Amino acid sequence: MHIGILTGGGDVPGLNACIRAITLGAIDLGWQVTGFRRGWEGFLRIDPSDPETIAHQSWTLDRERVRGIDRTGGTILHTSRTDPRTQEAGDRTGHVLDVLDKLGIDAMVTLGGDGTLRFSAHLSGQGFPVISVPKTMDNDVFGTDYCIGFSTAISRSVEAINALRTTTGSHERIGIVELFGRRSGETALLAGFLAQVDRTVIAEVPADPGALLPLLVEDRHHSGANYAMCVISEGARIQGEEKNAELGMTGTQRSDEGVGHRLARTIEEETGVGTVVQELAYLMRAGEPDAMDRMVGFAFGGLAVQLLRDKNAGRMVALKDGNYCHVPIATLLEGSKTVDVRNLYDREAYRAKLMRVEGMPMFLY
Template sequence: MRIGILTGGGDVPGLNPCIRSITLSADDLGWQVTGFRRGWQGFLEIDPADPESIAANSFPLTREGVRGIDRMGGTILHTSRTDPRTVSGGDRTSQVLDVLQKLGIDAMITMGGDGTLRFSAHLASRGVPVISIPKTMDNDVFGTDYAIGFSTAVSRSVEAINALRTTVESHERIGVIELFGRRSGETALLAGFLAQVDRTVIAEVPADLDILLPLLAEDKASSPAHYAMCVISEGATIKGEADEDGDLSKPASERAEIGVGHRLGRAISARIGSGVVNQELAYLMRAGEPDAMDRMVGFAFGGLAIQLLQRGEKARMVALTDGNYCHVPADTLLQGRKAVNVSGLYDASAYRAKLMRVENMPMFLY
């Protein structure tokens, strides 16, 4: 059997362990693995009749070729956010199908977030054997409790928040740290809780400045060191502002609008007169090598994907549910939207996580 694999969407730590796991598991069965570069974009740049285009956009993955990559962050396959159905010139699904057929790819394993896996589900509906692997540091793929990259992003965020305390405290200011999380506030919720910040604003609950700002002022005033810390999701909104996605639909590097963290910082300065330290952690959250959790999940998801193909399963997405590895239909992510359980995990009146009722809860409390 010949397996094709790709990574799409934003890179996260844990993808390379997953790539290594897939390659080694397939090699143990005598299967060949082809890696496609730059996600679905690589497919669109291949002319099956042109060997140079094939070589430029795909390459064989071997046991020796993936040695040591599990210690690396990012993805050796590189990535893009391309959906072949929405590119200029119209839907190019047929080209993807043509490449798969002419290159002799028997099944695809795709690693990605919501966008990448939506097209994977589309291919599965067209009869292509597909196994999807969820990855996103926002942890917002519906149908799984966990996606590769989430643990490392939270760990990186906690480290950075605690490091920033030295400057915020030294200047007796209010620190406002903005974390990635456009639709879901899970990363901010857990990072804020683990770093024990004063307030956390998540994407699911608009910030009412008439409530939040007095709370932060009191946090600062009651602190022996005269400072306070606030974490906010990039997708959070401020009550009274226009409720629009605006630039949030674009990659962070292409946005023209001022982020919500800086808007909150300006309001703090203007309305309560405190100095502010604003910090967007942004890509630092997904930079560097994976932590132990994302290595483990990457290895496990990759091995499970091959096991499913070995027994003839297709159109599946590997998942973690209640702490157990499992798999669900590939189109599961189309059936809902994953977000923070506000009533169960968040005190919206105090802008704080409430995570201490943990009996019989899964490890990540979802």
């Protein structure tokens, strides 16, 4: 068996742990492993008849190549946001299949978010054996409770929020911390809850300045140190504004002025209270993985190899209610994953709420 591995979309901590687990698991079975570089874009740069392009866009993965990589963040294979079906030259699925055939690849394990895994499902639908592994710090891949990278992003965010309290408190201002999360507010919701901020604005619920601003002013007044903290999802909307798409947030592009800065400007104009604004952005996904993302990375990688060993391709590895499992690879196409607002969020108070804890999975989804 000759398997290929690639990573696509945004990098997250834990990818290298997964790559290592896949590689070592495959080698233990006597298989050959090739790592394809730069996601699906790397495939489009390969000419199967040109050894130089193959060498530039792929590596042989062995024990030495993956030694110690689990301790580092990012991905040793590099990444891109590329869908071979949407190229200027047209649908390049045929080229990808030709590369796989000419290089003798029997199956692929793809690590990615929504975009990368959508093409993985498409490739599987063409009859090629694929196992997909969900990763995104937004944790918004439909079909799994957990994606590699989420825990580290939460840990980084909580640390930064609490660190920012010293400056915000020293200047007696309202702190606004903007976190990645265009479609799902899970990152903001959980980070805000764990850091015990005063208010949290998520992507799923528009913020009404007429309700939110008086709450923050009151929070500041009663804090004891004359400051307040608010976390906001980058995809959040402020009532009265035009839609985010019209503000420049489309696809993978982000607005020049984030919603955190727009909220801060509104606060200062309407209340006269100063603000401190911090976009954590790529720092949320930077650096080494925490224990959770190492553990899930290792486990997802091991499960992917076991599925291929058992000739059970066309699956996406997943976590459901705290248990490792796998679902059909096209499951992510069946819906979108967002915050369960009714059970986990108080719209009026702009805060996380726990209706119940007993019987809930660890991350309270």
